[in-house]
Amino acid sequence: MSEPFPxxxxxxxxxxxxxVLGYRGAPITDEDFSxxxxxxxxxxxxxxxxxxxxxxxxxxxxxxxxxxEWSAIYxxxxxxxxxLDIVFDGEQWRTEMYEALVREVSGFRFVGHVRSWDNKxxxxxxxxxxxxxxxxxxxxxYEFTRAHTEKAVKVPFTGPYTVTDWSFxxxxxxxxxxxxxxxxxxxxxxxxxLLFEVSRKxxxxxxxxxxxxxxxxxxxxxxxxxxxxxxxxxSDFVQAINEAISGFDxxxxxxxxxxxxxxxxxPELLEAxxxxxxxxxxxxxxxxxxxxxxxxxxxxxKLLGELKAEKEIGLGVVDVHNDSxxxxxxxRERILHASRLIGNxxxxxxxxxxxxxxxxxxxxxxKLVSMSKGASMAREALE
Amino acid sequence: MxxxxxxxxxxxxxxxxxxxxxxxxxxTKVETYLVGLQPxxxxxxxxxxxxxxxxxxxxxxDELRNAAAARDFSLQTRLNFNFVSDxxxxxxxxxxxxxxxxxxxxIGPQLTRWFDNNTFYRKPRxxxxxxxxxxxxxxYYFEHxxxxxxxxxxxxxxxxxxxxxxxxxxxxxRRSGVLSFAQEMERVALxxxxxxxxxxxxxxxxxxxxxxxxxxxxxAIDAFNLTTQRLKCEVLLHFPFANxxxxxxxxxxxxxxxxxxxxxxxxxxxxxxxxxxxxxAIGCIDGRNSLLEDIDWIQSFVxxxxxxxxxxxxxxxxxxxxxxxxxxxxxxxxxxxxxxxxKKVESGV
Numbered sequence: 001m002s003e004p005f006p007x008x009x010x011x012x013x014x015x016x017x018x019x020v021l022g023y024r025g026a027p028i029t030d031e032d033f034s035x036x037x038x039x040x041x042x043x044x045x046x047x048x049x050x051x052x053x054x055x056x057x058x059x060x061x062x063x064x065x066x067x068x069e070w071s072a073i074y075x076x077x078x079x080x081x082x083x084l085d086i087v088f089d090g091e092q093w094r095t096e097m098y099e100a101l102v103r104e105v106s107g108f109r110f111v112g113h114v115r116s117w118d119n120k121x122x123x124x125x126x127x128x129x130x131x132x133x134x135x136x137x138x139x140x141x142y143e144f145t146r147a148h149t150e151k152a153v154k155v156p157f158t159g160p161y162t163v164t165d166w167s168f169x170x171x172x173x174x175x176x177x178x179x180x181x182x183x184x185x186x187x188x189x190x191x192x193x194l195l196f197e198v199s200r201k202x203x204x205x206x207x208x209x210x211x212x213x214x215x216x217x218x219x220x221x222x223x224x225x226x227x228x229x230x231x232x233x234x235s236d237f238v239q240a241i242n243e244a245i246s247g248f249d250x251x252x253x254x255x256x257x258x259x260x261x262x263x264x265x266x267p268e269l270l271e272a273x274x275x276x277x278x279x280x281x282x283x284x285x286x287x288x289x290x291x292x293x294x295x296x297x298x299x300x301x302k303l304l305g306e307l308k309a310e311k312e313i314g315l316g317v318v319d320v321h322n323d324s325x326x327x328x329x330x331x332r333e334r335i336l337h338a339s340r341l342i343g344n345x346x347x348x349x350x351x352x353x354x355x356x357x358x359x360x361x362x363x364x365x366x367k368l369v370s371m372s373k374g375a376s377m378a379r380e381a382l383e
Numbered sequence: 384m385x386x387x388x389x390x391x392x393x394x395x396x397x398x399x400x401x402x403x404x405x406x407x408x409x410x411t412k413v414e415t416y417l418v419g420l421q422p423x424x425x426x427x428x429x430x431x432x433x434x435x436x437x438x439x440x441x442x443x444x445d446e447l448r449n450a451a452a453a454r455d456f457s458l459q460t461r462l463n464f465n466f467v468s469d470x471x472x473x474x475x476x477x478x479x480x481x482x483x484x485x486x487x488x489x490i491g492p493q494l495t496r497w498f499d500n501n502t503f504y505r506k507p508r509x510x511x512x513x514x515x516x517x518x519x520x521x522x523y524y525f526e527h528x529x530x531x532x533x534x535x536x537x538x539x540x541x542x543x544x545x546x547x548x549x550x551x552x553x554x555x556x557r558r559s560g561v562l563s564f565a566q567e568m569e570r571v572a573l574x575x576x577x578x579x580x581x582x583x584x585x586x587x588x589x590x591x592x593x594x595x596x597x598x599x600x601x602x603a604i605d606a607f608n609l610t611t612q613r614l615k616c617e618v619l620l621h622f623p624f625a626n627x628x629x630x631x632x633x634x635x636x637x638x639x640x641x642x643x644x645x646x647x648x649x650x651x652x653x654x655x656x657x658x659x660x661x662x663x664a665i666g667c668i669d670g671r672n673s674l675l676e677d678i679d680w681i682q683s684f685v686x687x688x689x690x691x692x693x694x695x696x697x698x699x700x701x702x703x704x705x706x707x708x709x710x711x712x713x714x715x716x717x718x719x720x721x722x723x724x725x726k727k728v729e730s731g732v
Binding site for chain 1: 646
């Protein structure tokens with residue numbers, strides 16, 4: 001990127017109601033229709049009238065597919081219009097970050113719903129056989145986005161640690177059951193076996209298919225990393241991810257969020273040398289007041305500076321868990337504060353803490369616009 | 384209740400014995416019961432989603448909840464569990480009922496990860512001295528649950544856990560905060576005991592999830608003993624997700640009649656100095672993996688525990704943690720496994 005503080009989204013964007021209902025073949029309300037029209041105009045989506053026609057058409061597989069494509073185009077335009085420099089499709093094709101990946105891979109079997117929080121649940125799979133990657137999973141998404149934007153494109157997807165952590169492990173545990181009696185040791189060893197198998201047999205082939213088709217930036221999402229106590233898991237992750245990404249001519253970023261202590265990731269994580277960019281959540285743990293001498297949410301940036309990591313930081317400057325729009329001045333302050341801590345503004349990228357999928361499009365758009373404006377103000381301050 | 388049984392050792396490598404030798408022919412009782420929140424049925428999951436989307440109202444959701452609870456109570460009874468626990472279908476997480484029923488606690492905006500699970504809870508903020516509103520707490524239990532009398536058990540957070548799960552904006556220091564919660568949780572425990580139950584289980588996942596400071600262990604012990612000092616019913620202190628290695632002497636200082644150990648987080652070989660006067664709830668049914676435990680394997684493992692520790696006052700086979708980390712159908716299969724283990728052990732096979 002030529003200018004400092006390039007802006008990006010780093011997770012999914014909410015699927016509009018017209019997309020959810022339309023893709024399901026269910027009737028949409030007048031309000032949903034108006035929403036599609038409003039955003040089509042606001043984002044200057046070329047040919048959006050075709051979507052409006054589809055939303056009024058009789059249900060068919062072609063109509064459903066068309067609606068899904070339009071939601072991806074809308075998400076791309078939303079990011080462009082908000083001023084982002086690196087874009088993707090807001091994961092409009094995907095059901096959810098875990099399910100969308102493992103349902104395409106043999107060896108996994110979905111076994112039912114598990115609660116995530118309150119009345120939110122996710123479908124969880126068991127690994128019941130050897131893992132086998134079968135076909136490109138995200139390539140068509142990338143090609144679609146590439147064809148619909150002039151901006152830089154990245155492909156985010158769930159990494160090996162999170163796939164392992166969020167799956168039940170039957171197959172690899174069974175294989176060790178006769179060798180290890182202690183349940184703790186057995187589970188730990190089976191976990192490692194699964195982690196390395198996911199890396200080698202799922203993540204690496206998928207990366208290979210993407211890179212060989214022109215992908216230049218892959219974001220590995222690892223929300224589960226850093227949830228377990230101890231450093232052993234970080235070393236395991238480093239070894240596993242190195243096996244998955246070594247040798248590819250591609251930029252790799254790593255997204256981790258809502259860790260109780262990011263400093264626990266370091267210095268071990270630096271050994272994953274091909275990962276050149278860490279996108280982390282900071283705003284959630286920072287004060288919203290302007291003029292703070294110490295911005296407590298950003299302390300780990302200082303650590304990276306001290307470690308002379310020379311890694312790019314995807315700096316979370318927007319909290320994704322509330323609707324209030326961070327003032328551009330606050331965004332500017334956070335960016336400049338982090339730049340001082342790391343000592344090299346050229347390493348700072350600007351993004352929300354995580355995906356904005358739990359926010360409405362209006363809130364998402366306003367947050368991203370304010371974020372881009374804050375980045376622009378920070379650039380001016382540098383000059 | 385559990386009958387008297389003889390455990391048969393199987394072909395399991397047995398770690399070095401640390402407890403008193405088990406005299407030949409001495410028998411050991413094995414109980415079974417659940418230890419945390421239970422997973423909602425698929426029908427109830429669907430109902431809560433519909434309720435969120437305003438497709439059904441409170442009454443319809445309550446009907447679904449009652450049906451799911453009736454199924455759960457019936458299963459626990461049919462499987463002859465020694466204690467029947469409320470499935471906690473009204474609880475959004477372990478902490479939420481206390482945010483609602485303790486004045487002084489407010490719900491925070493942030494979702495916070497529940498240890499190393501892909502599960503989150505709403506972190507409370509302590510803004511004033513805690514004060515229990517009894518009526519509010521009792522609405523979190525199914526009315527029918529109390530009919531189980533002495534067969535009923537309740538599951539609540541230990542005082543140290545409740546404090547650590549919160550952001551403290553009120554107390555001048557950690558000690559006064561934890562001990563204040565301990566006092567109020569004593570009122571909670573006494574209120575629940577008055578309902579005629581047989582066991583109160585306190586969950587303490589915070590203390591040993593990461594290696595604690597000695598001062599934290601002492602504080603947790605002081606708080607727990609303050610909360611439980613006047614209880615007459617059986618008190619279980621369960622440590623899900625906790626590696627207790629190196630802390631068995633300290634654990635004995637907790638005023639609990641039974642200690643629950645998550646054997647997927649603590650190695651059996653690390654257990655030393657366990658006091659056989661305390662009961663042991665062996666968490667060897669994995670609440671975080673779908674693979675069904677082999678009955679012979681559990682029997683062998685229980686035998687290894689007995690061989691290592693000697694005769695224990697009370698022995699229970701339990702899940703290592705809440706079963707709510709599993710889909711309902713698998714949780715029910717695991718409950719069946721627990722029952723089968725008990726039958727097999729009792730029949731001396």
